[in-house]
Amino acid sequence: MNTRDLPPLPAGPGQARSLAELNERSREIFRQIVESYLATGEPVGSRNLARILPMTLSPASVRNVMADLEQAGLIYAPHTSAGRLPTETGLRFFVDALLELGDVGQEEQGRIEAQMRAAASRHTFETALTEASVMLSGISRGAGVVVTTKQNANLRHVEFVRLDPGRALVVLVSEDGSVENRLVDLPPGLPAGALQEASNFLNARIRGRTLGEVRAEIEASREAMKRELDALTERLVDAGLARSVGPSEERHLIVRGQANLLEDLRAAEDLERIRLLFSDLESQKDVIDLLTRAEGGEGVRIFIGSENKLFSLSGSSMIAAPFHDGRQKIVGVVGVIGPTRLNYARIVPMVDFTARVMSRMLENGRV
Incomplete structure (x- = not known):
């Protein structure tokens, strides 16, 4: 799987040209800034970047590149003289162009399939869907979500x-x-x-x-x-x-693992962001509408922050993939909602694999 199925980077012509013109050094510095943010949630400065880069650059040279990245709209400084964090546009560029997806290991595949089979043995479609949302919330430490049609x-x-x-x-x-x-x-x-x-x-x-x-x-x-x-x-x-x-009544929404979103809060603004996200999740119609957008084709879709009105205030992301029945008709979407610093490299293939397992079960008449 790759990121070809993801939505395009929302950039104007001038910005798109700037992104395309990033050289290897600039891309590597940008990658390190994003990966540091995804791992810690903290801004990273030029001195620390110079130490971890796979190439030899002085902090001054790194600062010059960071200034270019900031001008391109990919990073920003949350405070004066602080390090840099990726913007939502920067995260989209990273996901579309630089994200290196991990693999779902054989052991994890077996565990996911075993849990789904056990849920299916209880003979209700909703049981299997609930198990999928619980499982994804545990894997991602975000909220697992599933939407399907009641018909x-x-x-x-x-x-x-x-x-x-x-x-x-x-x-x-x-x-x-x-x-x-x-x-x-x-x-x-x-x-x-x-x-x-x-x-x-x-x-x-x-x-x-x-x-x-x-x-x-x-x-x-x-x-x-x-x-x-x-x-x-x-x-x-x-x-x-x-x-x-x-x-x-056409759409049925299952959300599990909201409590995961309260973990690892770093500041008062994080708590406010989570409060807004909980409010978003309570608005089932908007969540269902957003998940339904992921039915537009095969493969994983990623929605980041204010790219959609649902997360415009809470600054959250959603990773989602459709699943289909034995007639190859898309009948639902499974995914994860969480902060924008989700572990995309791990969660994207997990969501994709879970959707494929659900599709196989439906094709084989096991749910």
């Missing part, structure tokens, strides 16, 4: 049950044994046998398929449904499908 599960049975003259319960039984209940309003004047007729109509089409797939088929053959059902029963079928796969 992923293949259904075994649908039943309409009248509660009172104006309402009915739609009971959805999935092949994995999970059950969901949804309330629907009944059309006035609905015949006594319409609930059973609607149940029979859907059960003849739904077994082994998702509600989304059945809804798409019914929309495509609307005239045939009109001939088979009377108008009120047709409205009942529509209501059941719409209530079950409506926009407010």
Whole structure:
């Protein structure tokens, strides 16, 4: 895996030209600044850089290069006479052009797959997703996140049950044994046998398929449904499908490991940043919207700081990768949210491998 799947560096034409023109010495100094930040969170100065560089340069020469990097918008000084830290643009450049990804070792691969198989053996899709988020939070010391569509599960049975003259319960039984209940309003004047007729109509089409797939088929053959059902029963079928796969319920978010984000706080501003991130995570719609952006294609996506409105205040990053089912349809995203100084080299391949394991399990019908 490489960083070709990542979003492009958000730079203007002049800045992009400056970045492309960085020589090897400048890139090495910039790399050391970023790697020091990712490891410690602290700024690094020219004297320390001169000692750790693989080439012989005086602190004065290093300072000259740092001045050029600062002018290019890649680094900045948090305080007067302090060392330098990477800007968000600098982090994006590092991720896109300089990041050297590690490998997921055989032992770690085996542990991840074993944990996912154990979760799958408990026979619910959500159990496996929760295990993935817990596992990634432990690996990254950030928050593990997963989002998927509630309509992923293949259904075994649908039943309409009248509660009172104006309402009915739609009971959805999935092949994995999970059950969901949804309330629907009944059309006035609905015949006594319409609930059973609607149940029979859907059960003849739904077994082994998702509600989304059945809804798409019914929309495509609307005239045939009109001939088979009377108008009120047709409205009942529509209501059941719409209530079950409506926009407010299409996405399901799992977040685990928020407490990890409280570790290694270095200053009051860190605590405020984490408070803002917790607030972001509570806004599930925005988190889901951001994760959904990672469904745009195969491979890992990285979102850094104010590149997206969700993290514009907390200065956080997200690493995410989509997973797909046996029909190669993307059905969800798994990832990690944490501070911008996440260990990208380690977490990117971990997220990618976890998404691949989830895809294989779905392809093999194990969740």
